Amino acid sequence: xxxxxxxxxxxxIDDRKYIWHPFTQMQDYVxxxxxxxxxxxxxxxxxxxxxxxxxxxxxxxxxxxGHRKKELDVAIKKQLDKIAHxxxxxxxxxxxxxxxxxxxxxxxxxxxxxxxxxxxxxAVEIALKIAFQYQQQAEEGNPEKKKFISLYxxxxxxxxxxxxxxxxxxxxxxxxxxxxxxxxxxxxxxYRCAFGKSYPGCNVECLSRLxxxxxxxxxxxxxxxxxxxxxGASGMLLQPPGYLRKVRELCDKYSIFMIADEVAVGFGxxxxxxxxxxxxxxxxxxxxxxxISGGYLPxxxxxxxxxxxxxxxxxxxxxxxxxxxxxxxxNPLACIAAIANLEVFEEENxxxxxxxxIRHLKERLLSFKDLKNVGDVRxxxxxxxxxxxxxxxxxxxxxxxxxxxxxxxxxxxxxxxxIRPLGDVIVLMPPLSISMDELDRLCDITxxxxxxxxxxx
Numbered sequence: 119x120x121x122x123x124x125x126x127x128x129x130x131i132d133d134r135k136y137i138w139h140p141f142t143q144m145q146d147y148v149x150x151x152x153x154x155x156x157x158x159x160x161x162x163x164x165x166x167x168x169x170x171x172x173x174x175x176x177x178x179x180x181x182x183x184g185h186r187k188k189e190l191d192v193a194i195k196k197q198l199d200k201i202a203h204x205x206x207x208x209x210x211x212x213x214x215x216x217x218x219x220x221x222x223x224x225x226x227x228x229x230x231x232x233x234x235x236x237x238x239x240x241a242v243e244i245a246l247k248i249a250f251q252y253q254q255q256a257e258e259g260n261p262e263k264k265k266f267i268s269l270y271x272x273x274x275x276x277x278x279x280x281x282x283x284x285x286x287x288x289x290x291x292x293x294x295x296x297x298x299x300x301x302x303x304x305x306x307x308x309y310r311c312a313f314g315k316s317y318p319g320c321n322v323e324c325l326s327r328l329x330x331x332x333x334x335x336x337x338x339x340x341x342x343x344x345x346x347x348x349x350g351a352s353g354m355l356l357q358p359p360g361y362l363r364k365v366r367e368l369c370d371k372y373s374i375f376m377i378a379d380e381v382a383v384g385f386g387x388x389x390x391x392x393x394x395x396x397x398x399x400x401x402x403x404x405x406x407x408x409x410i411s412g413g414y415l416p417x418x419x420x421x422x423x424x425x426x427x428x429x430x431x432x433x434x435x436x437x438x439x440x441x442x443x444x445x446x447x448x449n450p451l452a453c454i455a456a457i458a459n460l461e462v463f464e465e466e467n468x469x470x471x472x473x474x475x476i477r478h479l480k481e482r483l484l485s486f487k488d489l490k491n492v493g494d495v496r497x498x499x500x501x502x503x504x505x506x507x508x509x510x511x512x513x514x515x516x517x518x519x520x521x522x523x524x525x526x527x528x529x530x531x532x533x534x535x536x537i538r539p540l541g542d543v544i545v546l547m548p549p550l551s552i553s554m555d556e557l558d559r560l561c562d563i564t565x566x567x568x569x570x571x572x573x574x575x
Contacts, residue, residue, distance in 0.1 A: 126166045129154055153531065158185030161552045163536060172560050174530075174537040176549045179350070181413030182385050183462050184551040190412050193458035197451055206234065206448040214448035217456045221419060224391060224460070226400035229421040233440075234448040238381030238407035239275025241418035242343070245377045245403045246279045247442055248422060248430075249341040252375075255438050256429030263340040267331060267374070269305035270312075273351035274343060274379050283343045286352055288541075301335055303328045305349055306357050309494040309505065310513065317358050325364050332372040341375035341403070346393035347498055350382035353543035354496045354503025363397040375402040375426075381418075382501075385409030385459070386469055386550050389476055389499035402426060412459035417452035472550050475557060476500060482561040489565070491522075491572040502546035506568070508575075516542055522571060529567040535560060544568065 130152040139147060157164040161184050163171045176182060183190070197213065204211050218232040235241055246266065253259040268283040282297040284290045304312045304324045313323045346362050349355040369376040378401035383393040387409065390396055403426065407418035432438035462468065476499055483495050486504055493507035506522055508514035516522045523539030530537055538545060548560055
């Protein structure tokens with residue numbers, strides 16, 4: 119026992135001494151009690167001291183079937199007996215081929231080609247480069263079309279290209295001198311409408327403004343990048359019904375490619391396999407990551423149409439090749455996990471079973487609106503954002519230094535739940551496999567944690 123305690127103390131010391139954590143103010147982190155995860159099973163995470171927690175954000179929106187899912191474990195172990203990695207630069211491998219076929223078969227109709235990478239950021243970066251290069255060299259391209267439209271409050275990743283089309287100042291403004299210029303349109307943040315209106319009486323004015331931007335800039339814009347249905351990292355901002363379909367129509371009208379960033383919303387989290395399905399939309403390019411491998415291994419894919427793919431075909435000396443690639447592109451282990459992930463969706467009827475959980479979650483969230491500092495509760499499928507405010511009438515925001523969201527998630531941790539805030543928006547996104555009992559416990563702990571923190575204000 120003493121040896122285990124010594125090991126644990128040393129792990130905590132070494133964590134603070136050697137690791138620089140993402141999106142984490144390390145000056146604060148080193149002062150706080152460490153939480154080091156050692157094991158997982160289903161929707162439960164266990165730390166080095168044996169304390170158990172519900173994984174309320176599916177390990178950052180990725181672990182759709184829970185931890186230690188037998189079918190995924192077995193698939194990866196079998197693949198290890200064959201090969202763990204081989205390059206795809208001029209070669210191929212069996213799992214990469216099999217997965218590409220499976221994902222094309224279930225993706226929105228018209229997406230026929232798969233380019234692999236290893237994260238959501240790179241999947242979007244690839245989408246941007248494909249759209250740009252197509253215009254520069256394809257027969258039907260237009261070299262004047264070099265710019266991109268994206269939405270305020272958008273988040274598309276952390277590489278330079280994906281940050282350039284991002285719209286969250288907190289994450290992106292620091293790097294402004296490194297970025298290329300993109301054109302921003304107002305996002306449908308209905309709770310805090312930029313035009314001072316209320317849905318549905320607003321007639322979705324943000325769409326009218328978007329069309330104005332497109333009509334002015336269509337001659338120089340190659341693509342619009344959008345998170346379908348939900349802007350995740352901005353606090354689970356929901357697009358009103360019909361918004362996505364109208365964006366598709368506007369892109370067609372003004373000859374602008376539509377890039378759907380399904381990194382956060384894909385693989386069942388909105389209630390359908392892909393968010394675009396809700397409005398029967400096929401983008402020209404679609405970026406996938408996070409849940410693609412069931413949360414097991416880094417993998418991403420950028421899907422596109424045959425038309426765009428053909429724009430890169432030519433003689434060697436024409437240099438129309440897409441000069442982009444990653445060392446672990448199409449990694450066999452990651453691709454076999456992705457195949458097993460889709461097989462679980464199919465064999466266990468995951469999406470059908472999810473509908474009752476979505477309805478139950480919706481009912482449970484009703485009570486949150488009674489809490490004095492909950493201004494808005496947003497839900498799409500299993501994705502939830504609970505926005506905390508100083509006052510319901512004024513929708514006032516808390517001073518950053520009070521770190522209300524952070525205090526809530528620390529309170530939840532004491533009660534056996536791991537969640538993560540986006541500022542003062544409390545985010546819930548559990549694994550799709552969560553049981554009704556676990557879902558109730560997640561809601562109970564979140565409710566009590568918000569109340570415990572805000573009643574002291």
